[in-house]
Amino acid sequence: MHRFFLTERTIAEENPVDLSPLARQLARVLRLQPGAQIEVLDGEGNAYLVEIVNLSPRTGTGCVLERHAVESEPDVRLTLYQCSLKADKFEWVLQKGTELGVSRFVPVISRRSIVRPAAALLRKYERWRAIIREAAEQSGRGRLPGLTEPLDFAQVVETAAGCRLLPYEGANANPPAPSLGETVREQYAAPRPSVNLLIGPEGGFDPTEVEQARRAGWTITTLGPRILRAETAALATVSVVMDRLGELGG
DSSP states (O other): OOOOOSSSSOTTTOOOOOOOGGGHIIIISSSSOTTOOOEEOSSSSEEEEEEEEEESSSSEEEEEEEEOOOOOSOEEEEEEEEEEOOOOHHHHHHHHHHTOOOEEEEEOOOTOSSSSHHHHHHHTTTHHHHHHHHHHHHTOOOOOEEEEEEHHHHHHHHHHHHHEEEEGGGGGSSSSBHHHHHHHHOOOOOSSSSEEEOOOOTTTOOOOHHHHHTTOOOOOOOHHHHSSOOOHHHHHHHHHHHHHHTOOOO
């Protein structure tokens, strides 16, 4: 069944549902007809089975047949602070991170970021929000992950609160830092934990940035002896955290 977030309209079971924001996609792309049923999500964790009553490429209405809570949202509140990457790589992180359960994405401008001006990143936000929405619909999410404005590295390390983890390729020095999996399993098993992950850009973190984060209270961890690409590190890190906290079937 086709699933759509409809956060622009208020959905009430006793009232007709205004499907106008979805009308073009329903009528022109999917070629649905009155009588077809779709699932509409309000972005607050509720799903509604809606039958299309009227539909044109510009407007549409439907009626609610039933309502239920979406059970697929993770208990962990995971914020991914991702240093800016080239467009295709960052979009990959947004899409797959949404599928894995990231609650919030924050682009970060670090010393080695290739895409640096915040204004250049903000121009891509409409596309990025569309990518997040489509990934959330496809993967069965009940809430749309947030996408906040870009922050400088110093802002992130000084203001983020809660569990703060920074995987670093230089963390295998003697003595080696604890692995990400060990750290999560030992320290962050509280109910509905809030976890912050900070992932570097294509060129990795500058060592002075890692030390700055360490002084600010971030836990420096390792993902093992291999050096991962930035987008690989982001998704591997999210996967490890979700697995250790029982969000991947455990």
